[in-house]
Amino acid sequence: MADARPRRPARPREEVFATARAAIAEHGLARLTMAGLGKQLQMSAGHLLYYFGSKDQLLLETLRWSEDQLGARRHAALTDTARDVLARLSEYTRLYLPEGPGDPRWILWVEVWGRSPAGEELRQGQLEIEAPWDTDLVALLEEGAATGRFTAGNAAERAAQIRALLDGLAVPLALGLPGADRVRALHLAESALGTLLGTKD
Numbered sequence: 001m002a003d004a005r006p007r008r009p010a011r012p013r014e015e016v017f018a019t020a021r022a023a024i025a026e027h028g029l030a031r032l033t034m035a036g037l038g039k040q041l042q043m044s045a046g047h048l049l050y051y052f053g054s055k056d057q058l059l060l061e062t063l064r065w066s067e068d069q070l071g072a073r074r075h076a077a078l079t080d081t082a083r084d085v086l087a088r089l090s091e092y093t094r095l096y097l098p099e100g101p102g103d104p105r106w107i108l109w110v111e112v113w114g115r116s117p118a119g120e121e122l123r124q125g126q127l128e129i130e131a132p133w134d135t136d137l138v139a140l141l142e143e144g145a146a147t148g149r150f151t152a153g154n155a156a157e158r159a160a161q162i163r164a165l166l167d168g169l170a171v172p173l174a175l176g177l178p179g180a181d182r183v184r185a186l187h188l189a190e191s192a193l194g195t196l197l198g199t200k201d
């Protein structure tokens with residue numbers, strides 16, 4: 001005899017990712033259980049494992065979803081050629097840095113970085129998710145040099161330096177370490193970028 005009980009519909013993936021991002025930001029991946037996340041979503045742990053396979057894969061896919069959300073805003077801001085390239089570089093910096101301590105997007109990054117040395121899948125996924133940030137920055141730097149707003153230089157090398165600088169400012173801010181402050185981080189980034197790029201007003 002067929003089971004007459006109505007089946008609970010699967011939660012939309014966006015809801016799963018949003019709930020997972022909030023849970024990881026609040027408790028960290030180590031304390032997150034599939035059973036606990038499933039309970040929040042009214043899904044079974046088995047259902048979650050069927051879709052994601054492991055907590056690491058859930059982390060990676062949640063980060064990818066989170067970055068896709070921001071990616072559309074970043075692309076729109078950086079390709080708006082009606083705005084000066086310096087203004088777009090400043091917008092890139094504002095989008096890159098955490099909003100403040102405990103920023104869920106950045107807590108996901110910290111979790112991925114901490115776990116990726118032990119897993120090739122995480123390392124590869126991390127590089128794929130980071131790539132659009134690098135591509136957009138290189139394009140911006142090449143435009144700035146071509147239009148004379150920045151001094152000439154190797155755009156790929158400069159992009160690597162800038163992202164290292166921003167990461168160094170972002171992690172203490174995301175973790176809420178003493179002395180880390182978004183306004184100060186933005187000021188330090190602007191100052192360092194002006195020196196590195198030889199910006200011309």
